[in-house]
Amino acid sequence: MKVSINLLPAEFRAEELKRTKFYKVQIIGIAVVLLMIFLSSLTVSLRILQSRSIQAVEGRILGAEQRVTDLKGTQASLIFLKNRLVVLNQYLGTESKTVSLYQFLVNQIPKSVSLDSISVGKEGNMLTLLHFQDIQEFDSLLDSLLDPEKNEGRIKEVSLDSFSRGRDGLFRVSLKVEPK
Amino acid sequence: MKKEVLVKFYSTYKLYIFPAAVAISCLILIIFVIFPQLGKLLSNNKVATELRSKADFLEVKAQVLEGLDGNDLSSKLNYALLFFPAEKDFTNALGLLQNITSQSSFSILSFALGTQTAVKGAQSYLVKLEVRGPKFLLPQLLSSIENSDRLMRVSSIEVNLSPDESVNAFLGIDALYLSAPASFGTTDSPLPTLTQADEQLITTLVRAGEVGQQPSVSTPGVPLGKSNPFE
Numbered sequence: 001m002k003v004s005i006n007l008l009p010a011e012f013r014a015e016e017l018k019r020t021k022f023y024k025v026q027i028i029g030i031a032v033v034l035l036m037i038f039l040s041s042l043t044v045s046l047r048i049l050q051s052r053s054i055q056a057v058e059g060r061i062l063g064a065e066q067r068v069t070d071l072k073g074t075q076a077s078l079i080f081l082k083n084r085l086v087v088l089n090q091y092l093g094t095e096s097k098t099v100s101l102y103q104f105l106v107n108q109i110p111k112s113v114s115l116d117s118i119s120v121g122k123e124g125n126m127l128t129l130l131h132f133q134d135i136q137e138f139d140s141l142l143d144s145l146l147d148p149e150k151n152e153g154r155i156k157e158v159s160l161d162s163f164s165r166g167r168d169g170l171f172r173v174s175l176k177v178e179p180k
Numbered sequence: 181m182k183k184e185v186l187v188k189f190y191s192t193y194k195l196y197i198f199p200a201a202v203a204i205s206c207l208i209l210i211i212f213v214i215f216p217q218l219g220k221l222l223s224n225n226k227v228a229t230e231l232r233s234k235a236d237f238l239e240v241k242a243q244v245l246e247g248l249d250g251n252d253l254s255s256k257l258n259y260a261l262l263f264f265p266a267e268k269d270f271t272n273a274l275g276l277l278q279n280i281t282s283q284s285s286f287s288i289l290s291f292a293l294g295t296q297t298a299v300k301g302a303q304s305y306l307v308k309l310e311v312r313g314p315k316f317l318l319p320q321l322l323s324s325i326e327n328s329d330r331l332m333r334v335s336s337i338e339v340n341l342s343p344d345e346s347v348n349a350f351l352g353i354d355a356l357y358l359s360a361p362a363s364f365g366t367t368d369s370p371l372p373t374l375t376q377a378d379e380q381l382i383t384t385l386v387r388a389g390e391v392g393q394q395p396s397v398s399t400p401g402v403p404l405g406k407s408n409p410f411e
Contacts, residue, residue: 080257081253
């Protein structure tokens with residue numbers, strides 16, 4: 001059994017307790033101040049490092065900008081060339097609607113049907129004058145013009161503007177073809 | 181006397197004075213050092229990231245430009261400009277149309293230059309041609325115009341057939357051109373990339389341009405007529 005006997009007078013004991021408490025407060029206070037000083041120096045040094053890094057990056061930018069400026073002519077040629085190619089890509093290798101519709105219509109006309117005139121407008125509207133002897137051939141022409149498989153979905157409407165038969169036994173037809 | 185009073189005052193209230201002094205010094209450090217430095221650190225971090233990405237972009241751009249052959253690019257551009265000019269080239273277009281029509285056994289009866297027309301992605305002017313030739317060669321003529329060494333599109337066709345299998349055709353042809361871009365890019369602007377399709381197109385243009393530039397085979401100059409016209 002351990003027996004603890006404090007022989008100090010009561011006023012000394014209170015003084016001792018006060019001193020111990022202050023000692024603890026002092027240690028904590030100093031630790032906090034040191035921590036704050038450490039944090040301050042850390043942030044300052046980080047800022048200095050960051051500034052140096054930014055300066056280095058700015059140097060890199062200046063160098064790269066100089067290199068790009070020296071090759072301004074090459075850049076201009078590239079942009080100009082690309083500007084041409086974008087449009088050329090749209091047109092090259094493709095037939096205009098006018099020519100494509102003209103070729104289609106001419107190819108559909110049977111040999112026994114004679115073409116007198118044909119006109120194709122910018123929007124692809126076609127007006128054609130035909131003459132023929134056999135109405136069956138004209139029928140087959142209309143069929144091929146109106147069949148979505150044969151016309152590949154190019155034709156919206158075919159209208160007959162005039163239809164006549166002369167004394168010579170020839171049928172004369174004015175045909176209007178509207179594209180899609 | 182005063183010092184003793186101060187020492188006595190401190191020793192009495194040191195348990196409160198010391199923590200207060202610590203708190204005040206910490207606050208001073210926080211307010212005047214840590215907080216502003218941390219704020220600048222964070223804001224500059226964003227700036228640094230932007231600058232770094234700009235530097236990377238510019239270095240890549242410079243590297244790409246250094247990898248390009250300026251002379252080769254200029255010659256490709258010249259071929260592209262022959263095919264698709266930057267301004268109206270009436271004489272070139274008419275000369276080319278004359279060649280194409282004669283090669284397709286057609287003859288030009290009349291021609292006229294029309295006004296500016298609107299086409300997709302470019303500017304153009306209208307060339308009206310009246311041609312005469314064999315009926316069966318008209319599709320070839322139309323195809324030759326659209327696949328010529330200069331970008332042209334047939335916008336209207338009016339054909340009148342004669343009993344002798346010849347045709348009289350009125351063709352509306354859009355000769356396309358496109359003005360040079362207003363800006364050729366700044367240092368910061370991104371570079372356009374040439375795709376596989378672009379490279380193929382360039383090869384086609386160069387090939388077509390080289391064929392077009394080859395000297396035409398001409399017969400040697402044989403003197404015609406009398407050696408002395410006054411005889």
